[in-house]
Amino acid sequence: MTQAQSSTDATTDGGEPPRGGASGARARFIRWWQPEGTWRRGIVLAVLALALALLLFLHSDVPNRIGNLGSLLETFLPWLGLAIPPLLVLAVVRRSATALIAVLVPSVVWLNLFGGLLTDKTSAGGDLTVLTHNVNAQNPDPDGTARDVVAAGADIVALEELAVSQAPRYTRDLAAAYPYHTVQGTVGLWSKYPISGVRPVDIKMGWTRAMRADVHTPHGEVAVYVAHLPSVRVKFNAGFTAGQRDNAAGALGQAIAAEPLSSVVLLGDLNGTMNDRALASVTSQMRSTQGAAGNGYGFSWPASFPMARIDQIMVKGIEPKSSWTLPRTGSDHLPVAARLQLP
Numbered sequence: 159m160t161q162a163q164s165s166t167d168a169t170t171d172g173g174e175p176p177r178g179g180a181s182g183a184r185a186r187f188i189r190w191w192q193p194e195g196t197w198r199r200g201i202v203l204a205v206l207a208l209a210l211a212l213l214l215f216l217h218s219d220v221p222n223r224i225g226n227l228g229s230l231l232e233t234f235l236p237w238l239g240l241a242i243p244p245l246l247v248l249a250v251v252r253r254s255a256t257a258l259i260a261v262l263v264p265s266v267v268w269l270n271l272f273g274g275l276l277t278d279k280t281s282a283g284g285d286l287t288v289l290t291h292n293v294n295a296q297n298p299d300p301d302g303t304a305r306d307v308v309a310a311g312a313d314i315v316a317l318e319e320l321a322v323s324q325a326p327r328y329t330r331d332l333a334a335a336y337p338y339h340t341v342q343g344t345v346g347l348w349s350k351y352p353i354s355g356v357r358p359v360d361i362k363m364g365w366t367r368a369m370r371a372d373v374h375t376p377h378g379e380v381a382v383y384v385a386h387l388p389s390v391r392v393k394f395n396a397g398f399t400a401g402q403r404d405n406a407a408g409a410l411g412q413a414i415a416a417e418p419l420s421s422v423v424l425l426g427d428l429n430g431t432m433n434d435r436a437l438a439s440v441t442s443q444m445r446s447t448q449g450a451a452g453n454g455y456g457f458s459w460p461a462s463f464p465m466a467r468i469d470q471i472m473v474k475g476i477e478p479k480s481s482w483t484l485p486r487t488g489s490d491h492l493p494v495a496a497r498l499q500l501p
Contacts, residue, residue, distance in 0.1 A: 200254025207245050207257065211264035214238055214271060218435055226400045229390075232433040233466055236275075236455060239268045278453040284479035284497035285377045287312045290425035290471055291493040292386065293328070295321040295344075299488035304331035306487045312495055314373060315348040316425035318386035342369035345384045345426070351375045359413045361406035363388065368410060368426070372419070377500040380476075381419040385410055385426035403429050404436040411439025414474070421500060422474040427491065429468050444472035447481035447496035456483050458492040471496045 213220075217235055220228040242265055249257035289312035293303050304327070307315055315336060317328060325341050332339065336348035340356045343366025347353065355372035368385040387407055390400040407428070414422060424444060430437045432446050448456040448467060457464030464483075469491055471481065477499040484493040 200249055200252045200257030200260075203245060203249055203252060203254060203257035204260035207249075207260040207264055210238065210241055210245070211267050214264055214267045217433070222436070226436075229400055229404075229430070229434050229436050232435060233431050233468075235431075235433050236272050237465070238264075239272065242268065272455075275449070275452070275455050279451050280453055280480035280482075281451065282479070284499045286314070286375055286380070286498045286500055287495060288314045288316070288382075288423060288425060288471060288498060289484075289493055289495040290316040290318070290384075290427075290469060291487070292318040292427040292469060292489060292491040293320065293324075293487070294489035294491065295319050295324070297324065297488045300324045300327050301331055303487040303489060304328050306484070307493065308332060308335045310484055310493065310495060313350050313375070314382060314423075314425075316382070316384040317346045317348070318344065318367075318384065318427045320344050320346055340369070340371060342366050342384075345369055345386055347371055347373075347382060347384050349373050359383065359385070359410065361385065361387065361409045361413075363402075363406060367406075368413075370413065370417075375500065378421060379419060380500065381417050381422045383410070383414060383422070383424045383426070385424065385428065387427065387429045390429055400430075400436060407437045408439045411443065414440065415443060420475040423476065423498070424470065424472040426470065427468060428470050431466055431468060432470070440472070444474045445478065447471045447473060447478040447498070448494075450481075451478035451496070452481040456481060456494065458483055458494050459490070461486045461490050461492050464492060467494075469494045473498060476500055 217231055220231050222228040242261065245261045249261055289307065289310055291307060293300065297303055320328065320341060325346065329339060332348050336350055338351065338353045339346060339348040340353060342358045345367060347369065352374045353371050357370055358366040359368035359370050361368045370381060370383050373380045373382050388402040390403050414424065428437060432441055432449060456467050458467050458469040471494055479497045479499050481496040484495060486492060
């Protein structure tokens with residue numbers, strides 16, 4: 159009688175183990191997850207996750223022949239990572255082990271491509287601060303923008319998209335801080351140190367949107383290039399119209415490759431990111447200060463909600479120490495600055 163009573167006490171009226179306590183919670187979770195179906199569910203989610211991983215991993219193989227789709231993808235490539243959290247949530251809600259494992263694949267690929275940009279790579283030191291800013295030809299407050307540029311305290315400043323009517327105002331407003339300057343077409347260079355060897359750089363535009371100059375710093379002579387590559391557009395019937403920019407990038411890359419000085423700085427609005435294969439003639443021979451010494455992605459455009467870093471500071475024969483974006487001015491671009499160590 160005693161054994162029978164013990165057996166009865168150990169079960170509920172339905173003959174099941176009691177549902178209270180940790181064991182009951184575990185049982186409820188197992189029933190909710192239903193392990194016997196976790197591998198069969200979520201196949202569509204798994205396919206979507208693997209497709210995302212392939213798009214990230216093989217982005218350079220997406221062709222440019224149709225609407226420059228490859229360059230368009232590479233311009234906003236980091237943002238594909240935003241698709242990973244929803245896929246992860248859906249995999250959990252769907253209770254699919256297959257989808258969960260599949261979501262790990264694009265996560266690993268994305269971290270391999272862009273995870274390094276999440277860390278702070280800035281370091282102390284440096285003996286030259288440079289700044290570049292597309293000031294926007296329709297800037298409603300050029301004087302305020304000039305004051306913001308001066309306040310940044312850079313040694314060398316490059317400005318792009320200088321309207322003919324506004325260039326004299328920038329020259330006047332920057333004169334006290336930068337006694338040396340040159341304006342070539344719609345780009346200009348202001349410096350605390352002497353400038354020589356100024357010449358326009360032909361980037362196949364028909365007018366001057368790029369230049370080169372020697373800047374004689376206390377730590378050595380530096381070749382400084384300032385460039386504003388043609389804009390790109392996304393059109394419904396034509397895709398990513400970037401042919402003129404691509405040709406200009408090729409010409410700029412050739413000019414930099416022929417540069418006799420070993421220390422070279424490129425400042426400007428390239429209308430493209432470091433991931434964009436169309437800029438390979440430039441990016442293959444120079445380092446991005448943001449990638450080498452920045453903290454975060456350093457997106458610079460549009461200023462209201464930056465989504466891409468198309469304003470670049472790139473170097474050759476020089477060590478980047480830090481790189482950052484500055485607060486918004488009257489332009490639709492953010493200023494970009496970097497601290498460099500000359501050899």
